[in-house]
Amino acid sequence: MGLSAAAQAQVPHPWQMGLQAPHSSVQSEMQSLNTFVLWIIIAIAAFVAGLLLYVIFRFNHKRNPVPSRTSHNTVIEILWTTVPVLILIVIAIPSFRLVYYQDRATHPDLTVKVTAHQWYWEYNYPDQDGLDFQSYMIPEKQLKPEQRALRQLAVDNPLVVPVGKSVRILLTSGDVLHSFFIPSLGVQRYAIPGRMIETWFDVDKPGDYYGECNQICGINHDGMSIQVHAVSQADYAQWLKDAKARFSETLPRRTARVQLAASR
Ligand SMILES: [Cu+2]
Numbered sequence: 001m002g003l004s005a006a007a008q009a010q011v012p013h014p015w016q017m018g019l020q021a022p023h024s025s026v027q028s029e030m031q032s033l034n035t036f037v038l039w040i041i042i043a044i045a046a047f048v049a050g051l052l053l054y055v056i057f058r059f060n061h062k063r064n065p066v067p068s069r070t071s072h073n074t075v076i077e078i079l080w081t082t083v084p085v086l087i088l089i090v091i092a093i094p095s096f097r098l099v100y101y102q103d104r105a106t107h108p109d110l111t112v113k114v115t116a117h118q119w120y121w122e123y124n125y126p127d128q129d130g131l132d133f134q135s136y137m138i139p140e141k142q143l144k145p146e147q148r149a150l151r152q153l154a155v156d157n158p159l160v161v162p163v164g165k166s167v168r169i170l171l172t173s174g175d176v177l178h179s180f181f182i183p184s185l186g187v188q189r190y191a192i193p194g195r196m197i198e199t200w201f202d203v204d205k206p207g208d209y210y211g212e213c214n215q216i217c218g219i220n221h222d223g224m225s226i227q228v229h230a231v232s233q234a235d236y237a238q239w240l241k242d243a244k245a246r247f248s249e250t251l252p253r254r255t256a257r258v259q260l261a262a263s264r
Contacts, residue, residue: 010184024187024202026185104200111125115191116172119221120134121134121180121224131247138156158208158229159228163232164202169189169198170198171190171197171199177192178213178224180214181214182210212225
């Protein structure tokens with residue numbers, strides 16, 4: 001599986017100020033909401049700063065030696081209650097819409113079960129004869145020179161998905177709390193032992209999209225890198241064939257585990 005150079009990869013950059021470029025429907029929506037809320041925040045901050053400056057200028061001790069004794073003003077009190085409520089409603093409506101949009105895939109094309117372990121990720125394709133493999137971060141010393149920018153990000157076996165398809169993620173943990181976090185795809189969900197949490201993404205372009213476990217989960221928490229490798233449908237079909245052969249040695253072990261569990 002080729003690891004693309006840092007230039008095409010969705011990775012964090014030094015001195016990055018904004019969010020990573022969006023590459024899924026959910027992340028595009030998240031960035032629009034982020035920009036929308038940012039403008040509301042700028043307007044409120046400017047308004048409050050303007051009021052403060054006006055009060056400092058107009059009502060200081062020199063210009064206003066005898067302060068007003070006003071303690072109530074019904075009109076102003078109604079305004080400063082209703083206007084913030086309206087602003088919160090304006091923010092809440094698109095927020096809730098987005099929360100439910102990213103919560104579940106409405107028409108998933110494929111399902112990947114993701115299990116977090118101390119300290120690696122396990123990817124399982126239940127519709128592909130239970131294709132199952134583990135994904136470990138490549139240690140810094142083993143990175144090729146062109147992979148320098150992928151320090152703490154590149155993995156040995158990426159999660160491979162077809163471009164443009166709705167990928168349903170079923171997320172759980174085999175031990176402690178972890179978090180499945182891929183910024184450019186708008187994915188961030190807890191992996192909780194004993195619980196199955198659903199989310200989804202669709203990748204818009206072929207390439208590599210990097211993330212990390214985002215919940216302190218023990219001494220090698222920093223080694224739980226995530227790499228999503230998005231390819232065309234044809235390449236995906238080819239990869240499935242190769243991967244089934246390559247990772248087939250893990251299948252008998254799994255079957256043995258299931259038999260062991262059943263015999264107890
Ligand atoms: Cu973790």
